[in-house]
Amino acid sequence: MNRRSPWLTLxxxxxxxxxxxxxxxxxxxxxxxxxxxIVFEGVVNRGxxxxxxxxxxxxxxxxxxxxxxxxxxxxxISTLVSTLIGTLAAIALQRYAFPFKRTSxxxxxxxxxxxxxxxxxxxxxxxxxxxRWLNANLxxxxxxRLAMGLTTVIVSHIAFSVPFVIMIVRAxxxxxxxxxxxxxxxxxxxxxxxxxxxxxxLIAPGVLSGALLAFTLSLDDFIITFFTTGPGAxxxxxxxxxxxxxxxxxxxxxxxxxxxxxxxxxVFISRQMERRSA
Amino acid sequence: xxDYAVELRNVSKRFPGPSGELVTAVKQVNxxxxxxxxxxxxxxxxxxxxTSLRMIAGFxxxxxxxxxxxxxxxxxxxxxxxxxxxxFQSYALFPHMTIGENVAFGLQMDRVPKAxxxxxxxxALSMVRLPGYENRKPKQLxxxxxxRVALARALVKRPEVLxxxxxxxxxxxxxxxxxxxxxKRLQREVGITFIYVTHDQEEALTMSDRIAVMSHGVTLxxxxxxxxxxxxxxxxxxxxxxxxxxxxxxxxxxxxxFCTVDLPSGLQVxxxxxxxxxxxxxxxxxxxxxxxxxxxxxxxxxxFTGRVSNVVYIGTDTQYTVQLPGEQRVxxxxxxxxxxxxxxxxxxxxxxxxxxxxxARVLTE
Amino acid sequence: MLQKLRQDARLQGLLLISPxxxxxxVLLIIPLLLTVVTSFGQRDTxxxxxxxxTLENYTRLIGFTAEGFDPLYFTIxxxxxxLALQTTVVSILLAYPLAFYIARAVPKRRNTLLFLVLVPxxxxxxxxxxxxxxxxxxxxxxxxxxxxxAGLVGLPFTPLDMYPSQGAVLIGMVYEFLPFMILPxxxxxxxxxxxxxxxxxxxxxxxxxxxxxxxxxLSMPGVVAGTILTFIPVVGTFVVSDILGGRQVILVGNLIQRQxxxxxxxxxxxxxxxxxxxxxxxxxxxxxxxxxxxxxxTAG
Numbered sequence: 020m021n022r023r024s025p026w027l028t029l030x031x032x033x034x035x036x037x038x039x040x041x042x043x044x045x046x047x048x049x050x051x052x053x054x055x056x057i058v059f060e061g062v063v064n065r066g067x068x069x070x071x072x073x074x075x076x077x078x079x080x081x082x083x084x085x086x087x088x089x090x091x092x093x094x095x096i097s098t099l100v101s102t103l104i105g106t107l108a109a110i111a112l113q114r115y116a117f118p119f120k121r122t123s124x125x126x127x128x129x130x131x132x133x134x135x136x137x138x139x140x141x142x143x144x145x146x147x148x149x150x151r152w153l154n155a156n157l158x159x160x161x162x163x164r165l166a167m168g169l170t171t172v173i174v175s176h177i178a179f180s181v182p183f184v185i186m187i188v189r190a191x192x193x194x195x196x197x198x199x200x201x202x203x204x205x206x207x208x209x210x211x212x213x214x215x216x217x218x219x220x221l222i223a224p225g226v227l228s229g230a231l232l233a234f235t236l237s238l239d240d241f242i243i244t245f246f247t248t249g250p251g252a253x254x255x256x257x258x259x260x261x262x263x264x265x266x267x268x269x270x271x272x273x274x275x276x277x278x279x280x281x282x283x284x285x286v287f288i289s290r291q292m293e294r295r296s297a
Numbered sequence: 298x299x300d301y302a303v304e305l306r307n308v309s310k311r312f313p314g315p316s317g318e319l320v321t322a323v324k325q326v327n328x329x330x331x332x333x334x335x336x337x338x339x340x341x342x343x344x345x346x347x348t349s350l351r352m353i354a355g356f357x358x359x360x361x362x363x364x365x366x367x368x369x370x371x372x373x374x375x376x377x378x379x380x381x382x383x384x385f386q387s388y389a390l391f392p393h394m395t396i397g398e399n400v401a402f403g404l405q406m407d408r409v410p411k412a413x414x415x416x417x418x419x420x421a422l423s424m425v426r427l428p429g430y431e432n433r434k435p436k437q438l439x440x441x442x443x444x445r446v447a448l449a450r451a452l453v454k455r456p457e458v459l460x461x462x463x464x465x466x467x468x469x470x471x472x473x474x475x476x477x478x479x480x481k482r483l484q485r486e487v488g489i490t491f492i493y494v495t496h497d498q499e500e501a502l503t504m505s506d507r508i509a510v511m512s513h514g515v516t517l518x519x520x521x522x523x524x525x526x527x528x529x530x531x532x533x534x535x536x537x538x539x540x541x542x543x544x545x546x547x548x549x550x551x552x553x554x555f556c557t558v559d560l561p562s563g564l565q566v567x568x569x570x571x572x573x574x575x576x577x578x579x580x581x582x583x584x585x586x587x588x589x590x591x592x593x594x595x596x597x598x599x600x601f602t603g604r605v606s607n608v609v610y611i612g613t614d615t616q617y618t619v620q621l622p623g624e625q626r627v628x629x630x631x632x633x634x635x636x637x638x639x640x641x642x643x644x645x646x647x648x649x650x651x652x653x654x655x656x657a658r659v660l661t662e
Numbered sequence: 663m664l665q666k667l668r669q670d671a672r673l674q675g676l677l678l679i680s681p682x683x684x685x686x687x688v689l690l691i692i693p694l695l696l697t698v699v700t701s702f703g704q705r706d707t708x709x710x711x712x713x714x715x716t717l718e719n720y721t722r723l724i725g726f727t728a729e730g731f732d733p734l735y736f737t738i739x740x741x742x743x744x745l746a747l748q749t750t751v752v753s754i755l756l757a758y759p760l761a762f763y764i765a766r767a768v769p770k771r772r773n774t775l776l777f778l779v780l781v782p783x784x785x786x787x788x789x790x791x792x793x794x795x796x797x798x799x800x801x802x803x804x805x806x807x808x809x810x811x812a813g814l815v816g817l818p819f820t821p822l823d824m825y826p827s828q829g830a831v832l833i834g835m836v837y838e839f840l841p842f843m844i845l846p847x848x849x850x851x852x853x854x855x856x857x858x859x860x861x862x863x864x865x866x867x868x869x870x871x872x873x874x875x876x877x878x879x880l881s882m883p884g885v886v887a888g889t890i891l892t893f894i895p896v897v898g899t900f901v902v903s904d905i906l907g908g909r910q911v912i913l914v915g916n917l918i919q920r921q922x923x924x925x926x927x928x929x930x931x932x933x934x935x936x937x938x939x940x941x942x943x944x945x946x947x948x949x950x951x952x953x954x955x956x957x958x959x960t961a962g
Contacts, residue, residue: 031763034756038782038840041793044803048796057801108682115675123679126686129694132946134898136915137939141693143922144700144932148711178689181682201356202389204377206454207406210668216402220393239786241901246922256788263792263905275789282784358669373669 042279049073049272056269063269073273083274086258089169093244093254094237097176102230104177105184106222112185113192127182135179139246142175143167146247167249175247176237183236184229191225231289235282300368302458302490303330303353308362310348322348324514325362330458330492330507335484337493337501340511341537346494347462349511353492354460355379367457377406381458382451386466388443390435396422396446397431403454421453422446424483441472448483458490465500477504498538502526510534530571532660535583542589542627544582548574548659556659558582562623567598568657580659586616586630588656591641597651603627605648608640615640619650694939701932709926719933735917735934742914745828746896749835750843750889756836757843757888758881764844765851776848783841791905794834798825798906826908834902839895843888850884851877890949894942914938 048056050070052063068075077083111117112124130138150165159165199221203213219226241256248257255278262271305328314320323345330336338346351357352364355376364371366380382403390399400418409417422428425445435443444464451459461480465473481504484491495501501508502522509519510533518525518534529535532543546560556570558580568582593600606626607618615638617629629650631641642648667673701719704712725733764775782790797803805821812819824830854877862872900915912920914934921931 027759027763027766030759034760034840034844035778037756037837038779041790041797041837042782042785044796045789045793056796057799058806059803104681104685107678111675111678115671115678117672117675117679120675123683126683126691129690132894132942133939134894134915134942136898136900136918137697137935137942138690138693140918140922140931140935141697142689144697144711144928145689145693147928148696148700151710175689178685181685185682196387196389198385198387198389199391201376202383202385202391203402204356204375205354205381205383206403206450207377208402209375209377212406217391235784239784241786241788256786259786259788259792260901260905263788263795267792267795271792275785275792278789279785283781286781286784373665375668 045272046276046279049269049276051269051272054268056267056272071273073269074277076268076270077273077277080270082253082258083255083270086253086255089252090238090254090256093169093173093176093252094234096173097180097237098230098234101177101180101184101233102226105181105229105233106188106226108181109185109188109192113189113195127185130179130182135242136246138179139175139243142171142178142243143246146171167247167252169252171247171249172244172252172254175243176240179240179243180233180236183232187229187232188222188225191222191228195221227289227292231285235285238282300332301329301365302332302334302367303492304328304365305349305353306363306365308349308352308359308364310345310352310357311360321514323352323359326511326514326516328509328516328519330490332490333488335481335491335493335504335506337495337505337508338511339495339498339501339508339537341496343513344511345514346509346511350383350460350462350492350494353458354381354383380456381460382454382456383460383462384444384447384451384464386463388435388440388447388464390443390446390450392435395431396427396433396435396438399435399446400431400450400453403450407454417453421449424452424486425449425479440467441476444468444476445479448480452483452487456489458492461491461493463495464493465495465497473500480504502538510537512537528571528658529583529660531662532581532583535658535660540586540628540630541583542586544584544621544625544627546580546582548576548578548580550576555654556580558659560623560625562621562625564601564622566657567654568659569655570659574659574661578661580661582657583660584627584652584657586628587614587632589627589629589650589652591617591629591631591648591650593649594651596653598654599657600649600651602647602649605642605644605646608642608644610640617642617648619648697932698936700929701936703929703932705927705929709928711928716929719930722930723933723937738912738917739914739937741912742897745832745835745913746893748832749839749896750892752832752836753840753843753892754847754885754888757840757847758885761844761847761851761884764848776845779841779844787838788901790837791834791902794830794837794906795825798830798833800825826906826910828907828911830906831903831911834906835896835899838902839892842891846887846891847881847884850881850887854880886949890946893945897942898938 048059050062050073051059052065053060062070063072064070065072066075108127112120146167150167153159154164195218199217200213203217204210208216239256240254241260244254244257245260248254253261255274259271259274305326308323308326309321310323311319311321326345326349328349338349340346348357352359353366355371355374355378358373371379390396391402394402397418400421401414404414404417418431419428422430425448427442427445427449430438430442430446435446438446447464464480465476468476477500480491480493493501493505502525505522507519507521508525510517510525512533518530520528525534526538529538529541535541535543544558544560544566546558546566549557549559549565551557551570551574554569555567556574558566558568560566566582568584574580590597601621603619603621605617606620607616609616609618610633612633614630614632617631617640619627619629621627627650667677699713700711702715702717704714704716704718706712723735725736760779764772764779767775795802799805800821800823802825804824809819809821858876858880859872862876867875898915900913900919903911903913903916904919915938918931918934918938921927921934925931
């Protein structure tokens with residue numbers, strides 16, 4: 020297996036090209052001087068920001084800012100909750116035997132194997148029915164009416180993140196040495212102290228990995244958010260989708276470029292953390 | 298009633314097994330361990346020794362019976378409320394803490410003032426001959442060093458009893474022997490009760506004041522090394538401790554503490570019996586190889602002629618396997634005391650072996 | 663009470679998992695059950711659900727509408743499956759060489775190469791689809807390059823009509839899920855014991871035969887995992903077909919989306935959704951039963 024076929028290298032390079040060409044085009048066009056953004060007409064140089072004109076325009080775009088704010092809030096809250104309950108569940112599944120354990124495990128696989136749209140529709144149908152019933156029976160009118168919004172999105176994001184958190188934390192728990200916990204208890208620590216000072220620090224890297232995955236999944240989600248969102252709860256992916264049907268200025272590209280850079284930064288940070296804990 | 302350091306009264310433990318049925322790991326065990334004793338629980342894996350230890354530590358609770366520590370019934374008291382500490386087989390040092398933090402952990406649980414903790418940690422590490430190791434991490438230490446840290450961590454709390462679960466299992470032979478000496482010395486120095494679990498009978502014999510030999514969840518015999526070795530009370534103990542040759546036969550008659558046993562080949566053996574046995578009882582006569590001699594000896598009640606089937610030179614001794622009539626086989630060990638020893642007899646030669654009645658024990662099971 | 667909790671391990675386990683279980687029940691199981699119920703329901707003129715039993719949604723799906731037999735929805739389903747199949751095949755053809763290349767690379771470089779495969783995944787997928795619009799449209803990047811090239815050689819050039827089209831949808835789908843095909847194939851290739859190749863050579867097999875008889879069969883688990891990870895999302899997609907296919911390409915996902923948002927027919931939409939779910943569950947069950955649920959999937 021030592022000879023390197025030039026055809027293999029070529030095809031590998033071609034696939035990498037295929038993967039990255041769109042991204043390169045995207046970033047490039049965020050410097051486009053043409054507003055209609057159909058053809059690249061040279062690097063823009065307008066206003067105080069010069070070549071970064073479109074990036075600066077973003078800063079003044081309230082819709083973008085609100086969408087960004089929503090996206091981050093949703094991601095943060097859903098990550099916190101899903102990591103918390105997911106870690107506890109992973110501990111339960113890895114360490115304990117309890118009734119309905121097999122059923123629970125099967126249930127946790129469901130979000131992973133069904134298409135996102137099915138889950139999204141399900142939640143939409145569910146909340147529509149509940150809100151309709153509650154609004155009618157509690158006599159809510161106007162602004163007080165229950166409707167889809169930030170809360171429904173957050174709650175749905177938690178639902179699809181938890182199985183992934185559990186998977187990752189379980190993998191980490193798999194090699195965990197139980198005698199460490201027994202040693203702590205032997206030395207006088209009760210269950211809570213043992214968990215806080217021995218178990219948690221040792222599973223922390225796994226928990227953080229899970230949290231990071233939950234955060235990324237939430238940031239990126241489109242389909243489920245699409246069906247569970249409402250006015251005032253627009254996230255960035257939804258916002259971009261909406262724009263695609265209208266005028267696509269290089270502002271969208273600028274947004275995309277920033278997005279890509281932000282994600283790369285996040286990944287970089289997480290790798291540094293991983294390296295630190297190894 | 299004098300307070301034993303640890304007492305187990307009619308303790309049984311049952312677990313659900315792999316296919317759901319109940320497995321009895323410990324069956325009606327009674328043990329009394331005195332203050333300052335070095336007490337070992339010895340037996341093959343699965344005999345219940347580790348389970349018994351864990352019930353003393355509080356990691357398991359007896360299904361029946363009661364564990365007493367200095368006269369106090371432990372009931373379902375969890376391990377962190379018991380005045381005992383454990384040294385684990387895998388050392389169980391916290392990998393994310395330094396050596397100093399590991400040793401200090403138990404003291405922090407006891408809410409010892411910070412200044413005192415530092416000093417006590419220092420003293421504990423000196424006691425196990427690892428002074429100045431406070432800032433290192435467990436993974437930087439060798440197996441033997443980790444073992445000593447585990448010891449220090451347990452002893453620094455000044456427990457009433459120290460439990461050791463096969464602590465030397467992972468060490469190589471030379472290190473193990475050194476640590477055996479260390480542990481014995483430490484126990485004398487600290488003066489508290491050590492309860493030691495092992496499957497290595499040589500280890501138990503060298504270190505312990507008393508030994509409990511266990512098999513299949515029951516204690517077969519409790520006594521000091523001499524009692525267990527010289528006067529085993531059943532086949533299992535005779536076979537598990539040291540080497541034994543067995544001669545199976547039936548009781549022909551008994552005079553006081555000596556029995557005459559008929560062997561199937563027609564030969565007769567005279568051996569010591571522990572109790573009165575009815576004529577015709579099926580028994581095994583146990584003899585240690587080193588108690589038998591090659592060549593007739595005046596005064597020995599038992600003398601047999603056989604053929605040497607195997608000669609093995611083991612350095613300090615030579616071991617001869619002798620075939621007796623009736624397809625019975627014994628092993629005889631002779632020390633190679635003369636310089637440049639050659640075997641006393643060669644393979645295939647006819648030889649007489651002899652041993653006194655006191656060297657043989659009649660065992661019913 | 664605390665005593666009882668401390669001693670009963672089963673109770674402790676249940677307690678730890680209860681928040682998650684509750685969440686999944688309320689947001690997954692109950693919604694799915696409600697979807698099933700709704701699929702047997704009717705609607706009023708406002709688009710609200712009326713819980714009165716009817717089979718009309720399902721019969722309509724199969725083709726028996728009030729106006730006679732209309733296999734419209736069948737066609738849509740068929741088209742979605744065909745697209746998923748095409749996507750899978752093209753993905754395998756593109757992914758395999760790259761996975762092979764990475765598996766044979768020096769271990770030090772492998773991490774970087776894998777990282778490079780993952781980076782596009784982390785950029786938002788709506789953005790990535792948008793990039794393809796820029797590339798494929800009539801005055802887009804691709805046509806510009808082709809036109810410029812044709813100009814160099816002196817050939818006349820009419821811009822290709824690539825967007826919106828079914829082909830564009832295929833390209834978009836392949837692009838979206840390529841990493842999910844590369845990673846599992848890589849994982850299973852990497853696991854192959856190197857000494858097997860030496861054994862094959864020792865027994866007289868050349869490079870091609872070693873590949874066909876040893877490497878390919880052993881990499882099958884990865885191919886299967888990648889297929890599952892690609893097929894399921896593709897069958898249910900609507901975004902890519904919506905954006906890159908314009909209004910012309912309608913897949914199952916678009917159908918569902920439109921029933922809920924435009925046609926305001928939740929019962930029918932639910933029926934289509936349930937059909938989709940049943941199809942993918944069958945697919946997954948068949949595949950995992952046949953080929954096993956390996957770690958190649960979790961790697962992806």
